Amino acid sequence: MQAAHTPSYYAATAHPQPERPALVGDVSADVCIIGAGFSGISAALTLAEAGFRPVVLEAKRIGWGASGRNGGQIVNGYSRDLGVIRARYGEDAARALGAMSLEGGDIIRDRIAQYDIDCDYVPGGFLAAFSARQMRELDHMKKIWEGYGHHELEMVDSAMLPEVVSSELYVGGQIDHRGGHIHPLNLVLGEARAAEAQGATIHEDSPVTGIDDQGASVLVKTVAGSVRAGTVLVCGNAYLGDAVPNLTNKIMPVSTQVLTTEPLDPSLLDRLLPRNYCVEDCNYVLDYYRRTADDRLLFGGGIVYGGTDPASIEGKIRPHLERTFPELKGVAVDFAWSGNFALTMTRVPHVGRLSKNVLFSHGDSGHGVTTTHLLGRLLGEAVQGRMERFDAFARLPYHPFPGGRALRVPLTVLGAWWYGLRDKLGV
Structure with a gap:
C-alpha cells in the first residue's frame, strides 16, 4: 500500500x-x-x-x-541576500551566485510552458514591510539586486499599498515582478x-x-x-x-505551518489582494500567504526548530491570519498541515x-x-x-551548527529570539 x-x-x-x-x-x-x-x-x-x-x-x-x-511562492534569490553573500564570500562568489539568482524561477516558468503543466501559476510577488527600517532595507536590497541584473523590483509606498494588499499592518513594501505563486x-x-x-x-x-x-x-x-x-x-x-x-x-530540520481557509467570496479576496500577488513579510520569522485558484486564503508561518509540530497548527497560525486580516476573524479552516525544510548554519x-x-x-x-x-x-x-x-x-565554506546536533536547536532558538525581538521593537 x-x-x-x-x-x-x-x-x-x-x-x-x-x-x-x-x-x-x-x-x-x-x-x-x-x-x-x-x-x-x-x-x-x-x-x-x-x-x-x-x-x-x-x-x-x-x-x-x-x-x-510549502507556501507555493516563487521567491527569487537565496535565504541570504547578495549583499551578505558578497561581504561573506567575496565579489567573485557574489557574481557567480548573482548570475544564477533568477534562474530557478525561470526554470519553473519554462517547464510549465514547455510541458504544459497545470499548477495554477500566477505571476507577481510582494514583500511587505512593517516599519520604516524595513522599507530602507528593501530599498537597499533593490539597489544591490539591480547591480546583479534584476531590474523588475518596484517599491510601494503607503499610498499605493492598498492596490497590492489591504492590511493595516504594513507601511509599504516591494513588488517582485519576476516572482509568483503555484500549486507546488x-x-x-x-x-x-x-x-x-x-x-x-x-x-x-x-x-x-x-x-x-x-x-x-x-x-x-x-x-x-x-x-x-x-x-x-x-x-x-x-x-x-x-x-x-x-x-x-x-543540516537542521525546521518545520513551518500552513493552513487554508474555506472557499471565500471572490470579491472579498479581490479587496484583500487586488493584484493576486503572493505576499511574505520582512520579519525574521515571517508570515506568507496567497490566494488559491479556488478562492481560499492559504496562510503560513511560524517555525519550530528541530522539525517537530506544534500542539495545534491552527492555534499557532490563526492569530497571525486574523491580525493581518481582521475581517477574516473566525473564518473556517479546511486544511492545516506542517512540513520541514532544511536549514544550514x-x-x-x-x-x-x-x-x-x-x-x-x-x-x-x-x-x-x-x-x-x-x-x-x-x-x-x-x-x-x-x-x-x-x-x-x-x-x-561549510560551517556546522555550534554545539553539534545536541545544542543546535537551543542555540538557534536563542538567535531567532533576538532577531524576533528586533522586529517587534522595529530596530
Whole structure:
C-alpha cells in the first residue's frame, strides 16, 4: 500500500497520478537520484533531456516532503541576500551566485510552458514591510539586486499599498515582478511526468537504506532491491533520514505551518489582494500567504526548530491570519498541515561531493521552491562534466551548527529570539 501524502490542501487538489511501484530487485543505471522532490526531479529532468536514463528512488511519494507542502511562492534569490553573500564570500562568489539568482524561477516558468503543466501559476510577488527600517532595507536590497541584473523590483509606498494588499499592518513594501505563486505539488508531479516521458524511471515507496561507494560504481540499497550506478545524486534534504547520516547531520530540520481557509467570496479576496500577488513579510520569522485558484486564503508561518509540530497548527497560525486580516476573524479552516525544510548554519545551500561519484545538494533554508530547481539543474550539469556553476556553490565554506546536533536547536532558538525581538521593537 502506497504511503499517503500529508492531508494538506495540495494533496486534496492534486491531479491524479499513475502508480509508480517500489523498486524490487537489482537494476543498473547511469545515474541514481535519491529523493523525488524539486531537487531530485529537477536533476532527473535535466539529465533525461540530455539523453540520460536516471533512476529516482523516493521513500514515500513524489513531492511528499517540503516540495509538496510549502507556501507555493516563487521567491527569487537565496535565504541570504547578495549583499551578505558578497561581504561573506567575496565579489567573485557574489557574481557567480548573482548570475544564477533568477534562474530557478525561470526554470519553473519554462517547464510549465514547455510541458504544459497545470499548477495554477500566477505571476507577481510582494514583500511587505512593517516599519520604516524595513522599507530602507528593501530599498537597499533593490539597489544591490539591480547591480546583479534584476531590474523588475518596484517599491510601494503607503499610498499605493492598498492596490497590492489591504492590511493595516504594513507601511509599504516591494513588488517582485519576476516572482509568483503555484500549486507546488502539481508542479513537481507535472515535472515528474515530463522526466518519465524523457526516459527517467521513478520508484516510490523505495526508502534508501545505505550507499556502498565501490569506486568505479556506487551501490544504492533499498529495502527490496538496489541500483548500481556510475553517479549518485543525494537530494533528500530535510527528509533524507538515516540514508546518508553524514549529510543529515549537516543540516537542521525546521518545520513551518500552513493552513487554508474555506472557499471565500471572490470579491472579498479581490479587496484583500487586488493584484493576486503572493505576499511574505520582512520579519525574521515571517508570515506568507496567497490566494488559491479556488478562492481560499492559504496562510503560513511560524517555525519550530528541530522539525517537530506544534500542539495545534491552527492555534499557532490563526492569530497571525486574523491580525493581518481582521475581517477574516473566525473564518473556517479546511486544511492545516506542517512540513520541514532544511536549514544550514550559513542559510546558503550546501552543495558538494561525498566522493568522486556521489554528489549532493541540500539546505535551501526556506527558499527552496526556486533554489531546488536551480541546484537540480546544476547537479545534472555536473554529471555531464560541466562543473563551473556547481563548483561556485561547492566552493563556499561549510560551517556546522555550534554545539553539534545536541545544542543546535537551543542555540538557534536563542538567535531567532533576538532577531524576533528586533522586529517587534522595529530596530
